[in-house]
Amino acid sequence: MTWDETYPEEFFGPRSSTLLIKNLRGIVTGRLGEVVREVETVLIEGDRIVAIGGPADAEADVVIDAKGAVALPGLFDTHTHFSIGDFNPKQNTIGFIESYMHGGVTSMMSAGEVHFPGRPMDRFGVKAVAVAANRSFTNNRPGGVRIHGGSLMTGPYMEEEDYADLAKQGIWLMKVGFGGFNVPQDAVPHVRWAQAAGFVVMSHSGGASSVPGVAPITVDDLIAMRPDIAGHINGGTTSLPEADVERLVKESDAALQLVQAGNLSASLNIQRMAAEHGALDRVILGSDTPSGTGVMPLAIIKTIAELSSIGGVPATDVVAYATSNAARVLRREEGVLEEGRPADLVLVQQPVGGPADHPIKALNRGDITGIAGVIINGQIRALRSRNSPAPIREVEVQSHR
Template sequence: MSIAVVRIGSSHTGDLAGTPLDGDALVLEDERIAWIGTSEEVRPADHRLVVDAAGAGVVPGFIDSHVHVTFGDYTPRQQTVGFLESYLHGGMTRAISASEVHVPGRPTDPAGVKALAVAAERCFRSYRPGGVTVHAGSVILEPGLTDADFAELRQAGVWLAKAGFGAFPDPMGYVPVVQAARQAGLVVMCHTGGGSIPGSQRAIGAEALLAMQPDVAGHVNGGPTAMSDEDNQRVVLEGGDMALQLVQAGNLRSAIDIAHLALEHHQEHRLLLASDTPTGTGMIPLALLRTMAELVSLGPLSPELALAAVTGSVARVYDLPAGRLALGAPADLLVLDAPVGSVAKDWKGALRLGDLPAVAVALTAGELRFARSRNTPPPSRPVTVVHPA
């Protein structure tokens, strides 16, 4: 049976303009958004649950495009169990793997990296920790992978690839492999900036990125070490459609610089906000909210643009049906508000002030996952969930 959400305040359907819903209520059924209209039209008795937003905002669930998943809801890097479920309490309803490079003893030969990607993709097909959808199985690009390997991977359901951790002596060595992966239909993210952990590759700057032309310049503000200001400018101006992924576990000064450049040159559609966690920087359940608040309060992003960069823009780059509030879209959404005690009036005002919005309610795949995040402060408004029956 369905779930209705009524008395919605400041909504955002996930596009760049932050277009609000055409109405102040919606109904979720069979894991989809089935109806959008006004609260007066909703009969509570027709629904299993009614979420009364009490004027708080409703937005699509956040999609984090840089999450270091391995297997299960466990990160070996920070030895933490249950991190994905905890990130849901920071608004992340969908995670995209940045490759399973943190698997202890991970393979580096072509047969091994292929097997790892296939296994990870399969393991998360129906496993939704806490209700989070995980797109796992990002093949780590290593020397020796051929066109036939990429065709085989695609056939097996793998559609993500990661450049930057392979045993290429020079970043330019990635160029033909990235092109072969893209040709086979994989979405390729490339490591950007200095090496992230001891033993990892040499720095990847603008020249190598522009030669590779990945779909996504991963942590383009450094992970955690940034490129030069000149390289930032080159990637924004000469990078074509390459997505510019700004991450929490990167360099904030560089993120602000790239956000300014993107806006100045009308490239805001290329901006994605992500966490790049769990990593050495930590396990950060509120990473996306923090990145949004930092780039709105200290940087040039509007709340609308920051929200698009964790919803609709990510969905566009990765060709996912999620990240938007529209009829037929996956029923992944959040009720957001100014946190209790904030001088802001709503979630947008909170971001402008640098306060983290409260995640009052999360619904994923059409199911209520919680009514009150355990990781954010409570909302200012009395958001409630009612069982009409």
């Protein structure tokens, strides 16, 4: 549903309004190494956070009583397979983007429009798909989610000047691994050309995809290509061998992407290796959906719960994988709760019926939190999630001045 269908302006205030969130139990900043910060208020003006921990009676057009919720930065899904609009033909799915927003995801990155019906694999066709998808998601944001679409599916048919030309059209994402390179390392010059033009480059890695014609990409290929993101190294769906992952951690500086659609055992081993080598700041999360694995609106928050509870890493740090780590790799301002940053927040409570008395404790023991509110660009996009477990307390929109 659109903003107007879900929360009419006459009730929640104009889109440029001030929004005060009070009675918080604390915030998670999204940065590695930081614990829950015990503050009770966040004040938003327009689309920016302007004060954290200020007075609870500050003037605001809209006031949310958080009822003891904890505020997290909005979550990034860095591996999503869009086509055009809120539809994916792989699973014949309509409305999945808004549904992921109900899972706390406020930013989604294209891993290539590989399920585009009749996807072209020629120089002009792939450029046209990237530009069309980019323009589509610029003009249409289902659920208010920040959609980073139009990821160029590069191939041997591309020429050096194409990358600079596409950058002028606003294209800044590229995917290696679905464009027809019979020898993956033939993509090396294309990666260099794209990065020189300002692209963030992701490479497929591990075993072959369910998409026909996609070859495995080994650690030698990844080290030679030097992508910005080594995609789904825990498997999409088949993971890299453990020894190869260790080489990737030691011999590259690529972001280490873990996806819900991959191998959980591999994810835990990769997290352990990254911790041992001081590389947790390189770990980012994605869903790798919709795909053959299906549609998973709670993919990111579920991954956070798993990596924390089984992997023994504090949930506040695992949240950073899906917030500040991802934002840094994608060169975005979102992902950290601090003054001056974009106002993308998720309000979470411990779930009804669970033993934890705090939402972060719930994640630490492997329980998905109850999502009680999602705010994107300073606008309320959802209150109680239709997908998460029920929060122990629901937030209230208390006043509109």
